[in-house]
Amino acid sequence: MPFLQLDNVSTHFSAGSGIFQPKKQADVIKAVDNVSLSLEQGEILGLVGESGCGKSTLSRTIMQLVPATAGNITLDGQNLSDLPARQIRQKRLDFQMIFQDPYASLNPRMTVFSTLAEACRQRHPQLKGEALQNHIDQLMLRVGLDRRFARKYPHEFSGGQRQRIAIARALAPEPKLIIADEPVSALDVSIQSQILNLLIQLSRELQLTMIFISHDLSVVRYIADRIAVMHQGGIVEYGGAEQVFNHPEHPYTRKLLNAVPALPSVDA
Ligand SMILES: Nc1ncnc2c1ncn2[C@@H]1O[C@H](COP(=O)(O)OP(=O)(O)OP(=O)(O)O)[C@@H](O)[C@H]1O
Numbered sequence: 285m286p287f288l289q290l291d292n293v294s295t296h297f298s299a300g301s302g303i304f305q306p307k308k309q310a311d312v313i314k315a316v317d318n319v320s321l322s323l324e325q326g327e328i329l330g331l332v333g334e335s336g337c338g339k340s341t342l343s344r345t346i347m348q349l350v351p352a353t354a355g356n357i358t359l360d361g362q363n364l365s366d367l368p369a370r371q372i373r374q375k376r377l378d379f380q381m382i383f384q385d386p387y388a389s390l391n392p393r394m395t396v397f398s399t400l401a402e403a404c405r406q407r408h409p410q411l412k413g414e415a416l417q418n419h420i421d422q423l424m425l426r427v428g429l430d431r432r433f434a435r436k437y438p439h440e441f442s443g444g445q446r447q448r449i450a451i452a453r454a455l456a457p458e459p460k461l462i463i464a465d466e467p468v469s470a471l472d473v474s475i476q477s478q479i480l481n482l483l484i485q486l487s488r489e490l491q492l493t494m495i496f497i498s499h500d501l502s503v504v505r506y507i508a509d510r511i512a513v514m515h516q517g518g519i520v521e522y523g524g525a526e527q528v529f530n531h532p533e534h535p536y537t538r539k540l541l542n543a544v545p546a547l548p549s550v551d552a
């Protein structure tokens with residue numbers, strides 16, 4: 285059985301029910317429509333598609349932040365649709381997110397230490413003193429941050445270092461699945477590859493399963509084992525990364541690939 289499995293998952297929103305539109309005109313937005321895919325533990329799925337195609341909604345649906353309208357999501361053998369609300373809250377620790385803008389997602393008033401301590405305690409509420417310190421040292425080491433930076437605040441770091449803090453925070457609750465939504469889109473090109481390499485390394489070392497969302501196909505090609513191409517809420521193409529890049533089957537995938545001016549070599 286795959287580690288993460290989605291069977292015919294849909295997330296529909298009703299639109300047009302705001303104050304400016306009478307309810308009878310309400311339409312349905314099929315943000316995610318009949319999506320099926322599966323992922324093995326430790327694999328990185330690249331989720332690509334143009335703005336508004338439903339990438340973020342799909343990730344929020346997997347994380348149980350928005351309810352699926354239909355379908356089943358199974359993680360590590362457990363059907364998430366069956367879980368009561370209380371258990372979902374606990375289960376959410378298994379999913380962590382990394383966002384595009386680490387500055388916006390980090391609390392400016394908290395040092396790296398307090399940010400990571402708070403995240404560690406979500407999983408281990410009793411953790412304190414030396415044991416907590418060791419945990420935080422380990423996390424900082426994993427993401428390539430000097431432990432002497434622990435007492436600093438987010439504004440004292442560069443963009444790439446801030447993204448490393450955000451990655452350490454995502455790792456702290458010991459998640460099973462990481463969803464990274466455009467995690468390198470706001471970074472300089474030179475820093476992008478460092479962060480991509482870090483994510484690849486973490487996925488290998490920790491057998492961490494990842495969904496990597498990006499509109500940038502060259503970035504996705506670099507990092508992903510599998511690719512899902514999303515278009516208007518549905519997955520139009522799904523397969524091994526090299527297969528999708530070298531032998532795209534769907535016209536929409538070909539259109540996306542043709543829109544990429546040049547792809548850097550994979551071992552860059
Ligand atoms: N809570 C909501 N209520 C109504 N419509 C929504 C809601 N959330 C998302 N949508 C709609 O669902 C569609 C998919 O949005 P989503 O944010 O998932 O796209 P995306 O692929 O992540 O886009 P981007 O690349 O710009 O981040 C859009 O039409 C959006 O307006």
Ligand SMILES: [Mg+2]
Nearest residue numbers: 339340341465
């Ligand atoms: Mg989005």
